[in-house]
Amino acid sequence: MIERPETVDPPLTDPVSVLLIDDDETWVRTQRRLLERYADVLDVSTATSYAEAQKKLQSTAPDCIVCDYQLGDGTGIELLASVREQTPTLPFILVTGEGDEGVASDAISHSVTDYVRKIELGSQPTQLAQRIETLVSATRTQQALDRERRSKETLLQLVTSGSTRTEIGHQLCTQLVDERGYSCAWVGILDEQQGVVPLSSAGTTGYIEAAIKPGTRPAESTEPTFTALSENRSVVRSLTESLSSTDSNPTPTPDSSTEDARWIDHAHAQGFETIVAVPIRYNELTFGVLSVYSRAATQIDDHERELLEEYAETLGYVFHTTAWKRTLHSSTITTVRFRFTDDRLPLVALSSELPAETTIRTRTVIPKTDTTVFYLATIEGATSDDLFDAVDETEAIHSVDVYRTDGEIRCGLVVDSPVPEQWILDNETQYVQTVAEDGHTDLIAVLGDQTTVQQCVDGLTTVTGSTPVATLYADETPSKAADTTPINRLTDRQQQVLQLAISAGYFERPRHNNTGELAETLNITRATFTQHLRAAQRKVFEQYTELR
Structure with missing residues (x-):
């Protein structure tokens, strides 16, 4: 149902280091000249033996390896096997004059990235350079996507794992430094006088101590952190190229004021090339600012800026929510599990038809019509065929749409109403999730201040015609379920x-x-x-x- 759109790898702009290996010194010199003449981004080093190649790989990390099959004191296949133990995705192009299908098969079995014959390169002198550029560009694109996925997954985890703003801010800043390669990251919040006070930081924090005076108001400094707050927008500032296209004001010079000179001097002293500052906001309320500093002038493009804006938006949401206030100011959260075994309920019936050890999980339940309800669910331990077969056997389920099947099934289920979750959503009770497995469902909820367990049991019984078994959890620390509850529905x-x-x-x-x-x-x-x-x-x- 879901088709992944085609992606186009961007042209290479950063240098590409290539290690060219062949025991034929003449061929190595010729190919090196051809490669570097073809593209300025290619920086080629050479080795003329297996031993020399191993030695260079111990001290350098090339972006691509081009290696001949015959090396005199070893083979390209042996070197490939050694490389793959350390770097499974490093582009490795095997070059040979043999043309032997056995060589190609052996190379493929060792996960070679590409395979060319010397005779082909003789008739197409730019072919090798083009292949290097294509492979390195694709690898860099995939690595960027992987970093972004890890960054977002980490952010999602820390949003619900931290118990204070300081802890969440510190984890986010640490992640930006460790995962996304920023030299410094910090979160500033506003005090009662609307001055900026550092809350959390990571990386080269000496800059913050030297350049950021706690309590400075946004209008009192041109450091990007304060500009972002005073103008209520994201600011990207290049210290070597005036400003990026996202900013319209000229870069202040040390002559502007003593305050301007101070932060600019400190930024230069740390080697910073680019600064990004993003307001932390939710709805119409501003809580502070997220600022990051990079020593790479090309690190921050529009996509990276948008990602930072998403991070700041998430922090604003966390700072705002009732769940946040409850975590800070309340010592007890009352969590209840309501267990249903009545197979007239759609998820109970579906669970009974699926293979054993299958888990159905939903946290989104939406009335679709007067007689149907929409569940957005994830299913683990079953295949799509298992799901469709089970739906066919479950009368209370009208339809299923499978959205994704990468590790778990993500799907939409349209079922008969009423369902117990409807009562929870309509009353002073906070719905967390429903988990169905082994022919029963557990509905998890957090009680409101004016709601009792008995009221919930009575209401659920009236709506569903089935009386649940309730289990109460009341701890001095918030439960995991409570932490992940959407408070502002x-x-x-x-x-x-x-x-x-x-x-x-x-x-x-x-x-x-x-x-x-x-x-x-x-x-x-x-x-x-x-x-x-x-x-x-x-x-x-x-x-x-x-x-x-």
């Missing part, structure tokens, strides 16, 4: 479009679906879908964590 339509977008991979790079396709799934216009998605986007990270 979205409107029904916002929940629907947001959770569908998450489950269908809309927020990933590259996107799995566009808004038009998702809108069609919900029988609404693309403009309506986009409007609701944007309104709900501030909650995307926490909602996505709960979905998983």
